[in-house]
Amino acid sequence: MKFYLLPSNKILDFIQGLSRKGPVYYSQLRDGNTHLVRFDPDKDFLPEFKGIRTAENIKHFFLPSRSTVARYPDDEKISAPHQVLFGVKSCDLRGVDVYDRIFLKWEPIDPLYKARRENTIIISADCPEPADTCFCNLVGINPYAEATADLNFTEIESGLLFETFTKKGEEIIKQFQDLFTEPDKGDEKERQMIRRSAVQKLRAINEKQFRAGLAQAVEQVDEEKVRQARDECVECLSCLFSCPTCYCFLLADYKKGKNIERVRVWDGCYYSGYARVGGGMNPRPKFDERFWNRFLCKFTYFYQYEEIYACTGCGRCNSGCMAKIDIREILWQL
Amino acid sequence: MAVINPYYPIPTKIKEIIPETPSITTFVLDGRPIDFSAGQFAELTVPGVGEAPFTPSSSPYAEDLEFTIMKVGRVTSALFELKPGDSIGVRGPFGKPYPLDAFKKKEIFIVGGGVGFAPLRSLFLALVHNIKHYKKIYIRYGARTPQDIVYKKLIPEWQKIDKVDILLTVDRGDDSWKGKVGVITVILDEIPVNVNSAPTIVCGPPLMMKFVTQRLVEAGFKDEHIYLSMEKNMSCGIGKCNHCRVGKFYVCKDGPVLTWKDIKDIEEPFI
Ligand SMILES: Cc1cc2nc3c(=O)[nH]c(=O)nc-3n(C[C@H](O)[C@H](O)[C@H](O)COP(=O)(O)OP(=O)(O)OC[C@H]3O[C@@H](n4cnc5c(N)ncnc54)[C@H](O)[C@@H]3O)c2cc1C
Ligand code: SF4
Ligand code: SF4
Ligand code: FES
Numbered sequence: 001m002k003f004y005l006l007p008s009n010k011i012l013d014f015i016q017g018l019s020r021k022g023p024v025y026y027s028q029l030r031d032g033n034t035h036l037v038r039f040d041p042d043k044d045f046l047p048e049f050k051g052i053r054t055a056e057n058i059k060h061f062f063l064p065s066r067s068t069v070a071r072y073p074d075d076e077k078i079s080a081p082h083q084v085l086f087g088v089k090s091c092d093l094r095g096v097d098v099y100d101r102i103f104l105k106w107e108p109i110d111p112l113y114k115a116r117r118e119n120t121i122i123i124s125a126d127c128p129e130p131a132d133t134c135f136c137n138l139v140g141i142n143p144y145a146e147a148t149a150d151l152n153f154t155e156i157e158s159g160l161l162f163e164t165f166t167k168k169g170e171e172i173i174k175q176f177q178d179l180f181t182e183p184d185k186g187d188e189k190e191r192q193m194i195r196r197s198a199v200q201k202l203r204a205i206n207e208k209q210f211r212a213g214l215a216q217a218v219e220q221v222d223e224e225k226v227r228q229a230r231d232e233c234v235e236c237l238s239c240l241f242s243c244p245t246c247y248c249f250l251l252a253d254y255k256k257g258k259n260i261e262r263v264r265v266w267d268g269c270y271y272s273g274y275a276r277v278g279g280g281m282n283p284r285p286k287f288d289e290r291f292w293n294r295f296l297c298k299f300t301y302f303y304q305y306e307e308i309y310a311c312t313g314c315g316r317c318n319s320g321c322m323a324k325i326d327i328r329e330i331l332w333q334l
Numbered sequence: 335m336a337v338i339n340p341y342y343p344i345p346t347k348i349k350e351i352i353p354e355t356p357s358i359t360t361f362v363l364d365g366r367p368i369d370f371s372a373g374q375f376a377e378l379t380v381p382g383v384g385e386a387p388f389t390p391s392s393s394p395y396a397e398d399l400e401f402t403i404m405k406v407g408r409v410t411s412a413l414f415e416l417k418p419g420d421s422i423g424v425r426g427p428f429g430k431p432y433p434l435d436a437f438k439k440k441e442i443f444i445v446g447g448g449v450g451f452a453p454l455r456s457l458f459l460a461l462v463h464n465i466k467h468y469k470k471i472y473i474r475y476g477a478r479t480p481q482d483i484v485y486k487k488l489i490p491e492w493q494k495i496d497k498v499d500i501l502l503t504v505d506r507g508d509d510s511w512k513g514k515v516g517v518i519t520v521i522l523d524e525i526p527v528n529v530n531s532a533p534t535i536v537c538g539p540p541l542m543m544k545f546v547t548q549r550l551v552e553a554g555f556k557d558e559h560i561y562l563s564m565e566k567n568m569s570c571g572i573g574k575c576n577h578c579r580v581g582k583f584y585v586c587k588d589g590p591v592l593t594w595k596d597i598k599d600i601e602e603p604f605i
Contacts, residue, residue, distance in 0.1 A: 070341040072423055073381070078339075108340055108572050248576040250569050251341065255382045262341055267575070275567045275577060278386065278406040281540055283566070283580070283605050301582045 004173055005183040007159040012045050014179050015086065018121070018172075022082030025061075027054060027125070036061075036085060049125045049155045052134060053089040053314050059244050061085060062099055062116050063264070069112050069251065070262040080115035087125040091136045091312040093148040095244030096122065098302070098310050100148070102247055112264075121168060124149035128194050130202045133315030135328055137202040138210055141313060144195050154191040161191050210331050215303040217334040218295050223288065229330045230291040232323035239317035239327075240268035245298065245310040248274075269293045299331070340572050343379040343423020344368065346399075350418055354402060354484040355477075358449050359414060360391065363399045367424040370394055372434070372460040373453065373591050376401075376426030377571050380412040385425070387568045389590070391452040393459030399424070402452035402484060428571040429590045432457055432535065432561065438467045441527040443555075445546050446475045447518055447538025451484050453563060454537050458492070465497060472527060473500040476518035476542070480504050480511045499526070518542055522549050529554035535591075537563035540604040547594060547604075560594035564603070 006014055016039075018024045025036035029048035033055035039045070061083060068078055096117075103113035127143035130136075136143055145152035150169035153160040161183055164170045173180060211217055240246045248267040253260050267274060270290050276282045284290045302310035311327070318326045350362040368376060375389040378401065386409040392400035405414050416422065442461065446454045454473070461471055473492075477483040483502065493500050501521045503514035514521055518538070527534075534555050536546050543562060550560050566578040566585040573587035581600045583592060597603040 070339055070343070072343050072379070073345040073421070075339070075342055102574060106573055110572075110574055111339055112341070247574070250575065250577075251385060253379070253382055253384050260382050262343075264341075267569075267577070269576070277565055277567050278410065279539075281605050283602070297576070297579075301579070304582050 001163055003183045003188060004162040004164075004180040005159055005187060006153070006162060006180055010179045011047065011160060014176055015039050015045070015047075016041060017176055017179075018084045018086070022084065022119075024084040024086055027051070027087030034087075036087070039086075047087065049087050049153075049160075050129050052127060052129070052131045053092050053316075055316075057242050057244050057316065058085070058088060058092040058095055059099065059247075061120060062096065062113060063103075063247065063249070063266075065241075065266045067112070067264050068261050069264045071256075071259050072262065074259050076259070078112060078115075080112070080119045082119045084121040084123065086123045088122055088149065089125065089127045089314075090141055090143050090145050091127075091134070091314040092244055093122070093124055093145055094136075094139075094141050094308075094312040095314070097148050098245045098306075098308075098312075099247065101306055121151075121172065122149045124152045126152070126154040126191075126194060126198070128155070128198050130198060130205060131315070132205055133318045134202065134313060135206045135315060136313035137199070138206050138328065139309045139311050139313045142195075143198040143202060154194055156187055156190045156194070158187065161187050206328070208332055211334060214309075214331065214334065215300045218299040218331075221292065221295075221334065225333060226288050226292045229325070229333070230288060232325060233287075233291060234322055235270060235287065236322055237268045237270050238320040238322070239325075240270060240294065241266060242316040242320045244312055244314060244316070245302075246294075269297065295330070340425065341570070343377070343385070343425050345421050346424050348416055348418050348420050348422060349398060351416075354486075355482045358402060358404045358482075358484055360400055360402045360484075361413070361416075361422075362392075363401075363422075363424070366397070366399050368399070368426045370399075370427035371431035372457040373432035374427035374429050375453075375571075375586075375590055376424055376428065377568070378409075378413070379423030379425070380409055380416070381421065381423065383412040384409050385423075385569075386410065387428075387571065387586075387590075389453035389456065389563075391455045393456060393463060395460070395463050402449060402455070404449040425571060428586050430588065432460075432591060434460065434464075437461070437533050439469060441470045441472065441532045442468055443525070443527050443532050443534040444471065444473045445518065445522070445534065445536045445538070445550075446473070447542035447546075448477060448482065449484065450536075450538035450542070450563065451475055452537075454535065455485060457535060462492075462495060462498070465495070468497070470497045470499065470527075473498070474503075474518065474521045475500070476503045476505070476521070476538075478505045480508055517545075519545055519549050522546065522553070525553045530556070531559075533559045533561060535561040540565070543604040544602075551594065557595035557598060558593050561591050562594060562597070562604075563591050564589050564597075566590075 034051040103110040124145040298310040344367040352360040391402040578585040
């Protein structure tokens with residue numbers, strides 16, 4: 001494997017260079033959480049790469065909460081922004097991977113997602129300090145990137161230690177080669193230690209694995225367990241809208257001048273009208289059924305299609321839940 | 335090659351409007367904005383109002399595209415306000431066609447209820463187009479009252495076609511009605527086909543689907559030969575938005591027709 005070292009005093013130059021192509025969103029600490037904040041040369045540069053995934057959902061960048069997918073009758077072209085995401089965590093890469101499968105691998109492909117995805121450069125960062133809400137290790141993910149990003153880096157003493165995963169990533173390294181130096185064996189060793197320690201921390205946070213045959217157990221759950229699991233839920237839907245793998249949407253049409261905009265808006269399967277059909281029949285009239293649909297979607301059906309869970313272990317649903325429902329506890333109970 | 339935007343509705347004019355029943359109307363579109371095979375469906379857009387999924391009721395070989403639609407809510411009500419010459423949008427075709435090759439040399443048993451005759455008419459016309467390939471076509475159709483029967487003018491013509499056998503029933507008759515009275519299962523007491531080999535194709539309202547399927551299973555049709563149209567909430571039509579899922583199936587992509595074998599383990603699959 002080839003590594004490239006970006007010395008600490010060159011990080012700003014790198015980000016500045018990247019920002020010439022389009023906005024760069026880099027991870028910053030604010031009010032105790034990390035956020036992907038747009039780089040602004042006139043503002044202080046305050047990167048924070050050690051913290052866990054951002055508070056916000058990464059899916060905003062690929063599938064915004066509202067985005068135009070067509071205009072008619074005049075078929076105007078819809079453009080996709082060029083953007084760089086800098087400091088994305090491994091769990092969120094799994095989120096992108098899940099979306100890639102749905103929107104790029106499953107026929108027919110979604111040209112709007114494709115355009116956004118192609119115009120986005122993803123630069124991920126190792127995750128040395130997992131939090132109590134994290135459980136990427138329970139869904140088969142390491143706290144560092146192994147694919148999906150264009151570039152990944154580990155923050156070490158002397159700077160950021162990069163590796164490339166894609167052609168796009170290699171081209172960036174080439175373009176900015178003057179900023180990078182050759183790392184030494186000690187740097188690689190340091191990376192190994194950081195990774196090993198992160199994995200150990202995650203094991204300590206989540207000692208218990210999910211049961212074998214989880215997909216089947218979720219499908220065969222008994223009603224009483226579902227009732228208990230959802231008992232405290234206030235149906236705020238925060239777990240759905242903060243989740244990087246929830247992908248449900250609706251198409252809604254709005255008049256705009258002479259043309260009409262077809263807008264894709266996020267939807268959520270906890271809404272009572274979500275699956276209702278013309279005439280008023282509803283396949284999931286009871287909240288228990290809708291509550292469990294989320295689990296079936298992520299742990300049974302997606303697993304049946306792709307042999308990975310549509311859950312990244314990011315823990316956003318746990319940290320955002322008003323009723324303090326922890327998805328791990330529910331899955332451990334099965 | 336230009337990338338086709340699957341969310342773009344192709345503007346198409348309404349050519350003719352044919353009232354079928356007090357609540358069901360056939361919309362004939364001008365030409366064929368999309369091609370389709372029997373069983374596939376399309377999303378129709380009423381400009382500025384929105385979309386809903388419908389299956390063409392015309393023959394896949396016909397020049398114009400037709401839809402037979404029941405007025406039930408927001409989009410369909412807006413559609414019923416339109417006049418010949420008005421423009422709508424069409425996206426599709428979506429979903430899988432009926433496996434007509436597998437029906438060859440067989441008796442085909444078609445059961446419909448209410449507006450469920452729409453997709454079945456398209457299937458029927460596709461079969462008739464190549465009638466030499468099939469042994470015989472049976473249609474069993476039920477409506478609430480004689481007034482609610484769709485394609486009233488066409489059915490007598492179809493009855494004259496060789497190798498076609500059509501029986502109708504209405505839940506409630508009137509003075510003019512000379513045919514059978516009773517729910518659809520009254521014309522399913524006698525099943526004149528070889529249930530070991532014949533495919534049976536069903537489309538209708540949820541409760542009708544449930545009872546008819548029960549009856550067909552009881553009559554001995556093979557689970558994998560019972561083809562059922564699934565009405566689910568749909569938005570994208572291309573397996574992305576997740577609305578139409580029933581069990582592990584995306585009805586818009588794996589359906590809209592699934593077999594009883596596919597769905598029999600799902601609790602209340604038709605609702
Ligand atoms: C594959 C397929 C083929 C079909 N073919 C035909 C056909 O050939 N002919 C035919 O007549 N019908 C057909 N249908 C049924 C047809 O699609 C429905 O009747 C149609 O969608 C009704 O639309 P509507 O807006 O008029 O009804 P509405 O009842 O107003 O709305 C139906 C849709 O809007 C949503 N909705 C409405 N109000 C609310 C609310 N308050 N809260 C949340 N959601 C709401 C529902 O979730 C539902 O998706 C088909 C359906 C499918 C799936
Ligand atoms: S889930 Fe894993 S990768 Fe994501 S923030 Fe937590 S430790 Fe990092
Ligand atoms: S279900 Fe919860 S932990 Fe899993 S990906 Fe969604 S928000 Fe993250
Ligand atoms: S209608 Fe969107 S997934 Fe089937």
